[in-house]
Amino acid sequence: MKTWITPWGPLSLSRFPYDDDPALQAWSGADTFLLEDFSRRRLPAGTLVLVYNDAFGALTCALLMAGYKVAQISDSALSQRATLWNVEANHLDDQDLFLLDSLSVPEGEVVLYRLPRSTDLLEYQLAQISSYLPAQGTFIATGMTKEIHTTTLTLIENLLGPTTTTPADYKARLIHTQPQPQPRPASRFPFRWSIPSLNLEIIQHAGVFSAGRLDGGTRLFLEHFPKASHLNGAVVDLGCGNGLLGLVAAKRSLSADIFCVDESFLAVWSARESFRINQMGGRGKFLCGDGLEDFDKASVDLILCNPPFHFQNAQTLSIAQKMFQMSVKVLKPDGELWVVANRHLGHHKILGELFPRVATVAYDEKYALFRCFKSSEKSAL
Incomplete structure (x- = not known):
């Protein structure tokens, strides 16, 4: 396990169940950048935050530590287990944690989005988010700079609304989007x-x-x-x-x-x-x-x-x-x-x-x- 310093304190995190490579850790610079940005918004404790594609539960654990309710949406059963493992390892209360698979359509107004490796999954999840995120909602996406392409930004803008990116930090970027709810073509998946x-x-x-x-x-x-x-x-x-x-x-x-x-x-x-x-x-x-x-x-x-x-x-x-x-x-x-x-x-x-x-x-x-x-x-x- 390795220690990650978050805006709300340190966490000890594991890449459960595959934690045998000392060169890898359960979070990235993109996660750090995202939480620093989010913490400055000072949303009240108890706010429901929807977190997508949190590979090992790092974002989820940090938000629980800060007093937020978290609905984690993931396509990976192993990511869900890693989340529960790290929640328990850090003695966090899981009563405000809701684990949802990627077939579920949640409801909420605050979305923190970790870009997935698959462009198809990105498209599917964005179409899902556009079905419930209101105009006053918050959408912040993040990825390492090598993961963000012009096509990524175009897809987000087409499916959610006007999009801007930040300068690089921690070898990562943030993507801020102003949701514009409107009728859009049905998802091509499945x-x-x-x-x-x-x-x-x-x-x-x-x-x-x-x-x-x-x-x-x-x-x-x-x-x-x-x-x-x-x-x-x-x-x-x-x-x-x-x-x-x-x-x-x-x-x-x-x-x-x-x-x-x-x-x-x-x-x-x-x-x-x-x-x-x-x-x-x-x-x-x-x-x-x-x-x-x-x-x-x-x-x-x-x-x-x-x-x-x-x-x-x-x-x-x-x-x-x-x-x-x-x-x-x-x-x-x-x-x-x-x-x-x-x-x-x-x-x-x-x-x-x-x-x-x-x-x-x-x-x-x-x-x-x-x-x-x-x-x-x-x-x-």
């Missing part, structure tokens, strides 16, 4: 797209990985997908995104029990809806949380995984490594983990340390597909 080669339709919400197209890693996975004879028992699409790998498994095997798991609320929603529109709504179970935490030891037959290598705005291998470690625990003795990943990430080294046997099923210039065996005994592809 949207639907097709994969004719698989005869599948996908429902995609904002910010969910691989929007409207097959990414290279998934394409390689699909070209070398496990045979139907291997799709039996409990099959988990880990880090499911829109649920495509789970959908293909469900389509190719009627005997498999399919689970789609992701830490993104919008991803799990997308997967559930994708199963529904493909007339397979009853085939899947959908879980939002921390990887494989809901599965018992030695209860899963097959795990399909295209792991992320970013968490919020930071690149990290910690999430993938934890997914692999959890996989070892929940797989049955003869279970398998199939992983596709960018070759340069070196996942084969981590997998080789965790599994007695790792085979490279296929690779191209950018991606590799690995088959990891819980057992050291031979098994046919």
Whole structure:
């Protein structure tokens, strides 16, 4: 844990549950800049403040310490857990804290907005905010200077109202907007797209990985997908995104029990809806949380995984490594983990340390597909 000095006092904060990189911290200069600006407004204690995309709860903890009510809106189940962890670690009262997922539409007049990595999520959330923020409302957004582009400002201005930016400080900028409530076009999210080669339709919400197209890693996975004879028992699409790998498994095997798991609320929603529109709504179970935490030891037959290598705005291998470690625990003795990943990430080294046997099923210039065996005994592809 590291100490952050806020306008209302110090906080000890952790990047829970991925706090193993000493170079990273639970807040950024953008958060510091935002709170300094907000504190000068001297809003009375008890004011409800809506906080978006607070990765580890740093802003939320500071506002609770200052006596504000906080509604935190996040698409990340892990961010919500990090918030609760840091609230408890700092002995803050959580009775004025309301955790909302990104499908919820709150109400309020004060919005502090941390720019997300995804432009699509930014667009979706701005459309949501424009539906409730009154003309007298307050909207302050922040991001590191490298995260703010002309397109960012144009999008905010088009969806909310006139916008100005501050000079850079802490390597960050603030964006002040005067809300102008007026009728605006409906959000384009969620949207639907097709994969004719698989005869599948996908429902995609904002910010969910691989929007409207097959990414290279998934394409390689699909070209070398496990045979139907291997799709039996409990099959988990880990880090499911829109649920495509789970959908293909469900389509190719009627005997498999399919689970789609992701830490993104919008991803799990997308997967559930994708199963529904493909007339397979009853085939899947959908879980939002921390990887494989809901599965018992030695209860899963097959795990399909295209792991992320970013968490919020930071690149990290910690999430993938934890997914692999959890996989070892929940797989049955003869279970398998199939992983596709960018070759340069070196996942084969981590997998080789965790599994007695790792085979490279296929690779191209950018991606590799690995088959990891819980057992050291031979098994046919």
